[in-house]
Amino acid sequence: MKTAVLTDSTAYIPDHLIEEKNIYVAPLSVTFGQDTYREFYDITTEEFYEKVKAEKDLPKTSQPSVSEFTTKYEEIAKEHDAVISVHLSSGISGTYQAAVSAGSMIEGVDVYPFDSEISALAQGFYVLRAADLAAEGKTPEEILQELRTMKENMNAYFMVDDLSHLARGGRLTGAQAMIGSLLQVKPLLYFKDKQIVPFEKIRTSKKAFKRMENLLKETADDAEEVKAAIIHAQREDTAKRWRDELSEKYPNVEFEISYFGPVIGTHLGEGAIGITWYKVR
């Protein structure tokens, strides 16, 4: 059985790994006024953040349509029997549901949708693992089982510079009433039951970094090997400094630096930064 792996563009997997591991990508889009750009194909992350500054219209995002998924699955069907389709949380986007609908209609390839219940490189970690397992010849059921185990060990916390982006896009669940009070602090955010919710209110960004480190430490102290990524929206210098500091303190944690691309950047705004990790063993 030959199994492919497809994800959506919000996994923000580096291009060289997409090529090396033969990962298929279904793009989400950002629209400024009348102009729509598919991330990964039509607009780079740099171009996007420049455009946000230059344009008067704030961008909107959209998921791939069912027919876009169908086209991708048809392409995959030419050379594969099955596809693991890994997507951003169904609690913040209809992407996963579109993949499920397309998968139920397509013939010639068995589609196994997987709701990552998260996004960005945390989602990417599932994709990369699935691609490695598929290359080893594991069955789709074996791959899904491994992804479910990973999910039990996946963590992600992040903060934004300006909560209004999340509030405007309606992606900050249960917090509308708290927005006023949250604006005074740096809330640490995380995913709970597939949705973004405030984890803790923290007074300063210094304390928020420390809190995220302490949460990572709880895993690192108890593990032999941890994979992590610092993910940022145009804060590469801060991300690198933090990575260097953490790498020295936690030698059993392997760090990547990743980014919030156009679609996720629309909802978090420039300046957002977070960390994701999971215990490998």
Ligand code: MYR
């Ligand atoms: C759509 O239009 O369907 C896309 C909606 C994307 C919402 C994104 C909300 C922010 C996600 C933050 C992810 C942080 C992961 C560490």
